[in-house]
Amino acid sequence: MTPAARVQAAIDILDRVIEAAKGQGAPADRIIAEWAKANRYAGSKDRRAVRELAYDAIRHCGEVPANGRAAMLALLARDETLAVLFDGSKYGPGPRQEGEPVAEAGVAPAWLMERLAASDIEGDEAAALMSRAPLDVRVNTLKAERDALELPEPGEALALSQALRFDGGTPVEQWDAYREGRIEVQDHGSQIACSAARVLPGETVIDLCAGAGGKTLALAAAMENRGRLIASDTDRRRLSQLAPRAQRAGATIIEERLLDPGKEMAALGDLEAQADCVLIDAPCSGVGTWRRKPEAKWRLTPDRLARFAATQDNLLSLGAKLVKPGGRLVFVTCSLLDDEGADRFAAFLQGHETWRGDAPDLPLGRARGQGFRLSPFHDGTDGFFVARAHLPC
Known part of the structure; x- marks a missing residue:
């Protein structure tokens, strides 16, 4: 592929990423993988270059661009060498037209920048969300x-x-x-979040939102394969990925339970007030993972954020039912927004007066509300909010 053809390929991918973001469609990495599969003529260097161009444009643009070309044109302000590639050559982008739209540079859409600022994520700390993850x-x-x-x-x-x-x-x-x-x-921040659970061999532990089981496997290792570890989730597809991972890891104490949304206690009723620890890695906006999924900033809306917060409140109440006296509940979100972190945990403690905040001792992070926050800028991890509560005997 010529350099100009690489730019046009990135523009085509960006068109699909933008439309997918608006309609909650496929993530960028899947779109790029599908493009590579459909264009096998592209060599490994071409695929890598196209991928980097697409992600550079996503990271560079704050508001959702009008289209892929507008996103790529925005990069010209930072990389003048791209300008000569808009020359109308075969398979390349057409020449620039006077007055055509150019996307705005920024970290995220304006409404979301306001929410981040309200959570004290500004300047360099906000910009770090668009850096590249190790x-x-x-x-x-x-x-x-x-x-x-x-x-x-x-x-x-x-x-x-x-x-x-x-x-x-x-x-x-x-x-x-x-x-x-x-x-x-497993991201270091995710590992630190698991360490906050302080699980011990022989305990009964519930990973309430296990997903594909990354944190479940960390808990199994910390428990030394002794005790009872229940991995539950409402997503059958993601939960089905846990068994082969557990087999590879040698984790033998994991029990899987598929939950019916809104009827979770039907599958968990026998565990009511039985768990030493419940880990709630709650569904959230994923603001803390933007280094890996930068287009997620375009997929979030105020309404979606409010729905995430409501889900988190429900999960905290559900988790509390499963903890026995003397046990603990650990609340985790991969978000830097207080709407999904400190505010949710404070609301939980306010509505559950028998529970007590129990700040975990973490090797990294800064206090936020009655929990801790990890961030790419300060800690070099994905962004997380981590908090722990204790139910007195």
């Missing part, structure tokens, strides 16, 4: 220890004892250590 792994202590593990690359030691960091794009999934379950890909 690749973190967790050494699976059911099969290995960090100090004794031999990998093709050494990785950077992080705050948690079993956490390692590599450059983004490092092919860890091709390593023997990954295939054999000795390492799992």
